[in-house]
Amino acid sequence: MLRRVLVGLVAIGVLASFMGMGGFSLFTATTDNDGNEFTSGSVVISTSPSSAFLTMSDMAPGDSVTAKLTVSNDGSLQMRYAMTTATTGDDGLDDALMLEIKTLGAGCTAFDGTWIYGETPATLAGGVIGDPTPGGDTGDRTLDASANEDLCFKVTFPSGATGPMSATTTATFTFDAEQTTNNS
Numbered sequence: 001m002l003r004r005v006l007v008g009l010v011a012i013g014v015l016a017s018f019m020g021m022g023g024f025s026l027f028t029a030t031t032d033n034d035g036n037e038f039t040s041g042s043v044v045i046s047t048s049p050s051s052a053f054l055t056m057s058d059m060a061p062g063d064s065v066t067a068k069l070t071v072s073n074d075g076s077l078q079m080r081y082a083m084t085t086a087t088t089g090d091d092g093l094d095d096a097l098m099l100e101i102k103t104l105g106a107g108c109t110a111f112d113g114t115w116i117y118g119e120t121p122a123t124l125a126g127g128v129i130g131d132p133t134p135g136g137d138t139g140d141r142t143l144d145a146s147a148n149e150d151l152c153f154k155v156t157f158p159s160g161a162t163g164p165m166s167a168t169t170t171a172t173f174t175f176d177a178e179q180t181t182n183n184s
Contacts, residue, residue: 041075041076041077041145041179041181042075042076042077043073043075043077043079043177043178043179044073044074044075044177045071045072045073045074045075045079045081045175045176045177046071046072046074047069047070047071047072047173047175048069048070048072049069053067053068053069053153054067054069054153054155054171056155059157060157061157061158061159061160061161061162062157062158062159063156063157064154064155064156064157065154065155066108066109066111066152066153066154067108067152067153068104068108068150068151068152068153069150069151069152069153069173070148070149070150070151071141071143071148071149071150071151071175072143072147072148073143073144073145073146073147073148073177074146075145076145076146077145077179077180077181078142078143078144078145078179078180078181079142079143079145079177079178079179079180080130080136080140080141080142080143080177080178080180081129081130081140081141081143081175081176081177081178082128082129082130082131082132082137082139082140082141082175082176083127083128083129083130083173083174083175083176084127084128084132084173084174084176085099085124085125085126085127085128085171085172085173085174086171086172086174087124087125087169087170087171087172088169088170088172089167089168089169089170091164091167091168091169092163092164092167093164093167093168093169094123094124094125094169094171095123095124095125096123096157096158096161096163096164097123097124097155097156097157097169098118098121098122098123098124098155098156098157098158099117099118099122099123099124099126099127099153099154099155100115100117100118100119100122100153100154100155100156101115101116101117101118101127101129101151101152101153101154102114102115102116102151102152102154103116103149103150103151103152104149104150104151104152105152107152108152108153108154111152111154113152116129116139116141116151117129118154124155124169124171127171127173129141132174132176134178134183135183135184136180136183136184142180
């Protein structure tokens, strides 16, 4: 009998709890946290002057010409850059001319900065700084965002050269840049 009374009380309690659930109140709230904005950075390289900064006519063996080129990071991320040289003119002058590149010391005329290219004799046709393939490579130059560096270029027609005469060559210096962040 006691057992029936207990089972009855439990059953009444379960039914009462189900009926009472409909009467409970529940308070809720929601808030938005908007305006979360994400902007990618940029890598923008430029040179000044942008073209034909290093020219000389009627070169004779022993002549040289120097000129300053400013390389700028106009982007918002730190970058590294490399430079390659392409020449046109199949007359051999590009192989006879020697290219040297230094950081700008006291001035391009003094040509007294730190060597970047051509410390040992190097032809204009093979002028390279670093490596343009992606990733950090030996010789790549690094520039912080909104920074620049002045380079001094020197092209020499060696005094011992015997030719070619009446030849013309044109050089194009190509600068390739990439981000350094998350790019080893």
